[in-house]
Amino acid sequence: MEPKSAIRPISQNDNAEIAVIIRSVLSEFKANKPGTVYFDPTTDELYQLFSKPGSCYWILEMDGKMMGGSGIYPTEGLPDGCCEVVKLYLMPEARGKGYGKQLIQQCFESARQLGYRQVYLETMPELKMAVGLYEQCGFEYLQGPLGNSGHFGCDLWMLKTLI
Numbered sequence: 001m002e003p004k005s006a007i008r009p010i011s012q013n014d015n016a017e018i019a020v021i022i023r024s025v026l027s028e029f030k031a032n033k034p035g036t037v038y039f040d041p042t043t044d045e046l047y048q049l050f051s052k053p054g055s056c057y058w059i060l061e062m063d064g065k066m067m068g069g070s071g072i073y074p075t076e077g078l079p080d081g082c083c084e085v086v087k088l089y090l091m092p093e094a095r096g097k098g099y100g101k102q103l104i105q106q107c108f109e110s111a112r113q114l115g116y117r118q119v120y121l122e123t124m125p126e127l128k129m130a131v132g133l134y135e136q137c138g139f140e141y142l143q144g145p146l147g148n149s150g151h152f153g154c155d156l157w158m159l160k161t162l163i
Contacts, residue, residue, distance in 0.1 A: 003062040005099065007106050010057040010069065012047040017066050018059065019044045025068075025089040031126040035153025037087060046087065049073075054083065056110050060090065060099055067094040070103040072111050072119065077148035081117040082159075084147065088130065100133050108162060118161050120146050122154035134158055
């Protein structure tokens with residue numbers, strides 16, 4: 001039987017659990033390096049971070065258990081009308097089942113509702129499954145970073161124009 005899944009907005013009670021998920025996924029893929037969200041102190045306070053206007057974060061639950069999440073954020077220095085898809089991480093048992101795509105689609109819909117025309121992201125080659133997902137969802141590669149995320153450990157940059 002397929003697990004019952006739900007995507008819901010983050011709540012303050014989610015902070016500790018989603019931070020553990022994010023760091024465990026980065027460790028699993030040997031991407032727990034300086035200049036990534038692994039060492040970013042805001043990773044422990046996502047609810048507060050995503051209370052900023054123009055941002056939102058979504059939690060994926062399967063059978064009532066947190067399995068990951070993703071959000072959009074108005075990263076400083078991005079062009080007008082552009083936000084960043086951030087902190088998309090899934091536990092191993094949630095991968096390869098379409099949940100990552102559902103989270104990205106939720107982010108696209110939220111971005112449109114908030115008036116964004118483009119979404120940007122930064123990632124790493126170590127996160128091969130995620131990079132493939134981003135390509136499937138219409139992101140195109142850039143030559144360099146946009147904005148001032150401070151995540152110098154990311155060396156792949158992608159952009160998608162929303163229709």
